[in-house]
Structure formats: C-alpha cells, structure tokens
Amino acid sequence: MQLFYTPDIEPTHPQYFLSEEESKHAIRVLRLETGSEVQLIDGKGGFYTAVIHDAHPKRTILNITSVTEGFNKRSHHLHIAVAPTKNIERLEWFLEKATEIGIDEVSLIISQRSERKEAKVDRLSKIITAAIKQSIKAYHPVLNEPVKLSELLSRPFDGQKFMAHCEPGKKLSLRNELILQSRYLILIGPEGDFTPTEIETALQNGFKPITLGESRLRTETAALEACFEVNFLNRI
C-alpha cells in the first residue's frame, strides 16, 4: 500500500494533484507509474483510493476512484495534556506510540516544575503524520501549542477530566471511573511531578486524581500508560 497524506483534498474532488515533494517521492523514489493504485488520507477521517493518471515527477495527477469518510472512526475522544520531557526524544517517542495506539488531541503543558518550557509543534507534528501513515489512520491527532497549566485547568472541557500524579492522597483508577464512549482529558506532569498547589487547583477545577499503577513511571511512559488504558477499556 502506497499511502499519501493529503490534508487539502475534499471528498467531492474527482482528481487530485500531488504536491511537488510528494510527486517526486511517488515517481522518483517509489517508481510508481501511470495506472498504479495509491491511497490518500486527509487527516479528517477521509480515506481515498486513487489511480495515477499522469505520473509527472513534479505534478502527479490522480483520479480518485473511491472515498470512505469517517474511516475507522473512534468511539471516544482522548486528549492527553503532557509536560514536554527534558529530553525531547522521549516526547517524540510518546507521540509516535500514542498515534499508533490511538489518540485524538495532545496538549503540551508548562507547569511549575517543567524543565522544558517550549517545544516546536511543527516538527513534532511531522512525527504524528509519519505515524498515521505507518499505522494507516485517516484521522490526524491534533497537537496544540504549549499552554500554561493554569490556563488549561480553568478552560471548560466537555467530558471527563483526570490528573495523574504521584503525591500522597486518594487516587482513583480509570478502570472504575471511565464512562465508556465518552470524551477524556488526562493531565500528565513533568519529571518532578505537579506541585501540591497545582494538584489542589486541578481538583478544585473538577479534575479527578488517578493512579496508573504501582510502578514509578517516567513522564512519557505514564502518558502512554494512560493512552493504553483508555483505549483498552473502550475496546469492545
């Protein structure tokens, strides 16, 4: 399967022109020819089958032969807000793995103990794009610009809100709390965890404290564990 990510395609289009970069890749690297079948995903749930009409190395023309909208639409919406890791590769790894397993939205939070206060969303988003192509997903998870935790905590969210932390106190489990086929926002703290004040503010804003098990997990592992639990519990 030769899959291209074409976010500007519309389901009504009878033809599509690959960009210069994708055309070069299709014709010069993959050596596709006129008549070859390819697949397109638009990142909004559209999955297209197309045939190469003109194998031009700079402006390949495709005839769309079929369109499926809402391809493998997910039953729930998962938004994970995670503090970027000091070593950015750990965050990149999380984005790749979460995309494979299933995620809808990621926010990067800047909290009091964050060691990294910024992250290049464009660059990180390319990792997500590569992962949806690899795992054949028609929906492109949204990666939001870094946001201060205090701002995120006070924003309205239509769904269940959770915060995973390691400070003492009563913790719930997603297994018991999750309302299936719903919308979830889960916060994962930085290497030094959230501060007691941040946790208190989150609880006041309706976030439920959760545990992700007895193991001491790194930030990116905790985020992936949350992603795994939500998808596993929602799997029929």
Next chain:
Amino acid sequence: MQLFYTPDIEPTHPQYFLSEEESKHAIRVLRLETGSEVQLIDGKGGFYTAVIHDAHPKRTILNITSVTEGFNKRSHHLHIAVAPTKNIERLEWFLEKATEIGIDEVSLIISQRSERKEAKVDRLSKIITAAIKQSIKAYHPVLNEPVKLSELLSRPFDGQKFMAHCEPGKKLSLRNELILQSRYLILIGPEGDFTPTEIETALQNGFKPITLGESRLRTETAALEACFEVNFLNRI
C-alpha cells in the same frame, strides 16, 4: 534516593564493598559522605538500606541496616519473545518501557522474516539495569540470548502460550483468555510478521493466536501493548 545495583550481595552480609566504578560514582559524582544513607537492589528481589561506613572513592564500605526480600514481588510471570527490530533503538525503547511497566523475561527471536539476526545482549541488558534503578525495582528482568523461533516453539513452557500475528484467522483476546496470577509466554513477530508456516507450527505447539486491537502496530509497540495488557489485567 541513591540506588545501586549490586547483584552479588547476599541478605546475610552485614557489610558490602561497592565496586571501584560504583565507589567513584558514589563519592566523586554523587558526593556522598560517611554516614549517608543509600539503597541497594540485587536484581533477585532483595532491597537493602545501608549507611556509608567509609567513603573511599575506590572501595566504599557500606554497613547494611535493613534487608527486604521479595520487594514488590509480582503476582505473575511475563515472558515476551520478540523479534529484534531492524532499528535497534526501537528494541531498546521496548526494553526500557517494559521494565518500567513490568516484565520478567525477554527472549529475542530469529524468525524467517527477521531483518536483524543478532543483538548484543550485554549492551541491551544495561538498558534494563538503568530502567530498574530508575523505576526502583528489586527484580532484574532476564534477557536471553537470541534464539531461533523453531527452537523456542518446541521448548516446554509451564504456563499460557500466546502468539500475536496479523495474518487472517481467528484471534482471541488476552482480556478473555488470560488466567490471572499465572505464567505467560507471548510471541511478537518481526516487521514483516510471522510466516503462515511459523503460525501453523506455533498453533500445533499449543500457542493461542491473539489480537492486540485493530491498530496496525510496529513490532516494539505490539510487544509493549502485550506487556501493558498483561499487567493491567493482573492489577488488582
């Protein structure tokens, strides 16, 4: 907490001498002094507390003050046999994450479609050691030398045997099949999956075919998903 991995310590020892390398790390890097408290793990379930008796930079002497055997002993035994990934970093990530989440034994399998036929177990084992220190685990997961799939399939195993594959055919789920608090061996194939013949041989040898969900997962993600599922299902 200053944690050292000391596989040669015994629960009856009243004192312990750190190796030259660990002594240098303790005294020159961590700047620990006589009287400082440290922790030791032996990789076999022993968790020790000790006080520095002589802060010698080449031969630090510790007085053992308490010993806990079977520290955080797991309720089940998970052995994952996975084909080493073409890009070895992906296997390294799996080993680190599986150690954090919980695993007991890893085998590296060489199958017909394996792109990588060898792996340096010594080097990979150091990643596991770093991960048990980071996540404070007293048991060191065992990493076995690479083994041919055909050999592993015919070996006796006292527990449940599963094979995750993407070929057509009936698939079971761990959620329905797993006998809790038991022993498990789970096989994860290479980038190109197991061959139909390998799958057939596995089924004949009592391995049950399982699915890890609808997503197309990379080898290391599939192995980690299996690890997640087994630990999550066994969590009380």
